[in-house]
Amino acid sequence: MENSSPCSAGDHVINKDTLCKENNKIGNLSSESIINSESDAVIIEDIVNVSGKDTQIVLTTNGVKLISPKDRINKKKEGKIGPFLEWRDVISASKDPKSTEQSHQWILNYIHHGSKSIVHHRCLKVHDKNGNSDKLITAIQKQCSKVVGRPKKLFILINPIGGACKGRQIYQKAAEPLFKLASVETHVVVTEKSKHALEIGETHDFSQYDGVVIVGGDGLYQEFLQGLTIQTQKKSGINYDDPNAELSKLNIPIGIIPAGTGNGLTYMINGIQHAETAVLNIIRGEQHRGQIFIVHSGSKFLCVSALAFGYGFFSDYVKRTEELRWMKKARYAYTFIGMLSKKKRFFQAELQYRLKLKANDSSGGNEQGEQQKSDWIIHKNETKNYNCIYSLQGELVDAGDHNIVDPYGSHVMLGAGTGCGHFALFKTMMYTVFGKKINSSSNLDLIDRVTDFKIKVLRDEQGGSERISGARAREIELEHLIDIDGEVIHLESLDMTVRVQPSLTLIYGVKKKQVTHKFQHD
Numbered sequence: 001m002e003n004s005s006p007c008s009a010g011d012h013v014i015n016k017d018t019l020c021k022e023n024n025k026i027g028n029l030s031s032e033s034i035i036n037s038e039s040d041a042v043i044i045e046d047i048v049n050v051s052g053k054d055t056q057i058v059l060t061t062n063g064v065k066l067i068s069p070k071d072r073i074n075k076k077k078e079g080k081i082g083p084f085l086e087w088r089d090v091i092s093a094s095k096d097p098k099s100t101e102q103s104h105q106w107i108l109n110y111i112h113h114g115s116k117s118i119v120h121h122r123c124l125k126v127h128d129k130n131g132n133s134d135k136l137i138t139a140i141q142k143q144c145s146k147v148v149g150r151p152k153k154l155f156i157l158i159n160p161i162g163g164a165c166k167g168r169q170i171y172q173k174a175a176e177p178l179f180k181l182a183s184v185e186t187h188v189v190v191t192e193k194s195k196h197a198l199e200i201g202e203t204h205d206f207s208q209y210d211g212v213v214i215v216g217g218d219g220l221y222q223e224f225l226q227g228l229t230i231q232t233q234k235k236s237g238i239n240y241d242d243p244n245a246e247l248s249k250l251n252i253p254i255g256i257i258p259a260g261t262g263n264g265l266t267y268m269i270n271g272i273q274h275a276e277t278a279v280l281n282i283i284r285g286e287q288h289r290g291q292i293f294i295v296h297s298g299s300k301f302l303c304v305s306a307l308a309f310g311y312g313f314f315s316d317y318v319k320r321t322e323e324l325r326w327m328k329k330a331r332y333a334y335t336f337i338g339m340l341s342k343k344k345r346f347f348q349a350e351l352q353y354r355l356k357l358k359a360n361d362s363s364g365g366n367e368q369g370e371q372q373k374s375d376w377i378i379h380k381n382e383t384k385n386y387n388c389i390y391s392l393q394g395e396l397v398d399a400g401d402h403n404i405v406d407p408y409g410s411h412v413m414l415g416a417g418t419g420c421g422h423f424a425l426f427k428t429m430m431y432t433v434f435g436k437k438i439n440s441s442s443n444l445d446l447i448d449r450v451t452d453f454k455i456k457v458l459r460d461e462q463g464g465s466e467r468i469s470g471a472r473a474r475e476i477e478l479e480h481l482i483d484i485d486g487e488v489i490h491l492e493s494l495d496m497t498v499r500v501q502p503s504l505t506l507i508y509g510v511k512k513k514q515v516t517h518k519f520q521h522d
């Protein structure tokens, strides 16, 4: 399926005509958008007509300014003009197909920043007055092509069976028209089987692409990321079976368009689960280095994790949901309710962890570039009985009454349940994801600033020839599973090391709480 494939018809199809109707006013310019013009160099300026008003349009090295006659009178003396739209938020400019001999019109497509991290595509109809529309369009297109990080060619990977099985439709409705508007060439591949994304990540040559876009859930992203991590290490000759090896960074940016069930990662990197926002953030081209977990089992590399690691309660939960896959989305709530009344499953383990040291903390660490980490700390738990050990990706940044969960950080919070109830475990996990502050309790230890942790499960072996009960056989099966980003993975060895690898990935996303200029007409 190449870029040219037609966008399926439907109520929510994005196209120029429908969107242009949404927004073509220039009144009510917000004072936030008035910016100082000092650092700008003017590229071209003209008088055009927007919403029936003569308006000065100025293209500068920083962006587009539209100056109404009122603005010019009120603000120019103070050296301030506006509103301002930075080039990163301009998608494209093109002739309006409805333009006639008598009325020359062109369209400016741009990104509107709404509240709570949401962004939308908007367009503005501009009426030419002086015959300069071609020059303005060419200049805008040239500046758009120079936006740092904006992709020109993308490899798109769609999971057709993720979430509600709408991967293809979500791509066609929310992404394809916007990529076309932004002149992004695409090569689309639809996965054909489980682990296909892993295979593609490990073997495909992405050198001719500016980025890869995953249209699916956290599971699909994890598979692709694992494949790409392996490919990158192999190319650099890194022995990734060695948990102490310094891994090569992945240099192809990855974007995620939510089409799965949980979609936790798209929430973390875009601040919201919203397909249009995810697409527009890819077009904006802002990229950040993200942290992931590298998991070893025994002396072997096991997997990467982009979102969550869980052992005990969470791996049991995911295993059960996989057994009930036929129930589709309902399996999550059904399993959750079922587990509330279930007896806790305990396992015996030794848990150790290392902490990111604060700048003024001189204890621990070693000489080989790991000065910022403490030595291994043994988790205090005399009975060694646990019912859950888990960690979620994201450094928790204190923001007063809440935390910002920063996927571009260098440490995580580790949860060690020593008998915590199932409901409380879920609640704590959800609170962490949504940045709510939460403290340790008597049976759930929450340890912040963790950079690595090790779990050694101490198995209660029952004499070699003795027959084991069905219940014990199920327990042994569960003991050999971990939850990685909502999928279960089999463990050969019950001796695990999990390391936070800061800055390993490159992600199309935004930093939360970032300040953006508004270009608002509504």
Ligand SMILES: Nc1ncnc2c1ncn2[C@@H]1O[C@H](COP(=O)(O)OP(=O)(O)OP(=O)(O)O)[C@@H](O)[C@H]1O
Pocket (backbone or CB within 6 Å): 159, 160, 161, 162, 163, 164, 191, 192, 193, 194, 195, 196, 215, 216, 217, 218, 219, 220, 221, 223, 259, 260, 261, 262, 263, 264, 485, 486, 487
């Ligand atoms: N064509 C396919 N046929 C069968 N399985 C597939 C196919 N493509 C991908 N998969 C599998 O689908 C699984 C889940 O994918 P994905 O993460 O996209 O959706 P999800 O599980 O519904 O969402 P989330 O992980 O966000 O909860 C992955 O384990 C992957 O191996």
